Amino acid sequence: MTTPQDDLLPATRRALLHRIAVAQAEGRAPSLVAMVVRNGRAVWRGARTSVDGHGPDENVQYRIGSITKTFTAVLVLRLRDEGVLDLGDPLEKHLPGTGAGEATIAQLLAHTSGLAAESPAPWWERTPGSLRPELRDVLGEQPLLHPVGRRFHYSNPGYTLLGALVGELRGAPWEDVLRREVLEPLGLHRTSAQPQAPHAGGWAVHPWADALLPEPAEDLGLMAPAGQLWSTTGDLARFAVFLANGDDQVLSTESVREMRTPAAPAEAADVVDGAAYGLGLQIQHRDGRLLIGHSGSLPGFLANLTISLEDDVSAVVLANCTSGPPLSSVGADLVRIVAEAEPRIPEPWRPMPEVDAAALELAGQWYWGTHGFALRLTADGMASLEPFAGKGRRSRFRANGDGTWTGLEGYYAGELLRPVRRPDGSVSHLDLGSFVFTRQPYGESASVPGGVDPEGWRGIR
Structure with missing residues (x-):
């Protein structure tokens, strides 16, 4: 049986x-x-x-x-x-x-x-x-x-x-x-x-x-x-x-x-x-x-x-x-x-039915200042942004069909994620509710508000 x-x-x-x-x-x-x-x-x-x-x-x-x-x-x-x-x-x-x-x-x-x-x-x-x-x-x-x-x-x-x-x-x-x-x-x-x-x-x-004592079962009228x-x-x-x-x-x-x-x-x-x-x-x-x-x-x-x-x-x-x-x-x-x-058995992993080259270019590591984040694309057409480690701010994003994405939860719920592209079409940085995410911490070629010191990273003797 x-x-x-x-x-x-x-x-x-x-x-x-x-x-x-x-x-x-x-x-x-x-x-x-x-x-x-x-x-x-x-x-x-x-x-x-x-x-x-x-x-x-x-x-x-x-x-x-x-x-x-x-x-x-x-x-x-x-x-x-x-x-x-x-x-x-x-x-x-x-x-x-x-x-x-x-x-x-x-x-x-x-x-x-x-x-x-x-x-x-x-x-x-x-x-x-x-x-x-x-x-x-x-x-x-x-x-x-x-x-x-x-x-x-x-x-x-x-x-x-x-x-x-x-x-x-x-x-x-x-x-x-x-x-x-x-x-x-x-x-x-x-x-x-x-x-x-x-x-x-x-x-x-x-x-x-x-x-035991029976309780009345009243019709609540307007309170229904x-x-x-x-x-x-x-x-x-x-x-x-x-x-x-x-x-x-x-x-x-x-x-x-x-x-x-x-x-x-x-x-x-x-x-x-x-x-x-x-x-x-x-x-x-x-x-x-x-x-x-x-x-x-x-x-x-x-x-x-x-x-x-x-x-x-x-x-x-x-x-x-x-x-x-x-x-x-x-x-x-x-x-x-x-x-x-009896823990839930996850659904089988499956790849995306189609790959959007413009979206795929966004995947990978990004930095908000010195905070590291990973942006991943999932088979359901969503994107997720979450810190490399710890709790931090995280959210899933829904594609809007025009190259932008809208946050669905947490701190970024309703916020717009917009890839900013260079004249040649490559992605310079991400703008997320005015926050600038760069491929490297304070990337020199990105439009980081306040600018990046031209001497770059250094040590102290």
């Missing part, structure tokens, strides 16, 4: 099961279900205890809380890609009269709008959305707690505004737009705004007794874009693949990459191993690994989605309890277990 190449080894499967078993037992969760994805498909499923007398599987719905925000962010990025709005637009331009209109759409996505973390009383997660029929009921009399754009402050009302923005510009309710533009194209048929059987019930677990959705491990696994690779039916690879790019730092009190927030995605460095995704919670439920792009491993973990198992840690551990036990 043969097994698929991507199946996990028995020891790895046992380690994954052990991790969720410990989380469910120590966290006292009525049920906990998990899934691991590698190479675009599920390679492991696990569950502990039961829902309605049966072990939960990849089709049982749990409420996913703030993972809903990532779905809302996808809808906003779609509007941007269509040219309907710009992320730098103030909200007032498209949704006037909210009282928070000076915040830009990007600031709302990244939680730097200055808005409060929560809606005014009563506790919105445990009360009907009908108590907040208008945006002013969600925002309160003083929506802004901080200067706009000054600091990261996680805001549920901010995503309510983004959901209202989607509804205004699409002329349809947020839920309908989400189903039509994201859920159906990605095949997420078990993700919905209202629970659909089979689904877990939400429970509170007594902190000092092994006793911040936390309404129900989903399954199967659907969230497919969503993880989308967030890693993009899907032209929904959002391009480039736009998904933009969502994963830090747009706001976390508050100092919240930073663990370095955390940040992108456009609808949480980003953190944990145990030397860059992880993206989102966590979620509503009374009765906990949820986590964790993705490691470098390892090509994602994990989904869902539980039906108000508090208990630390699902962000569990998700990160599931990714780590697979990545360390």
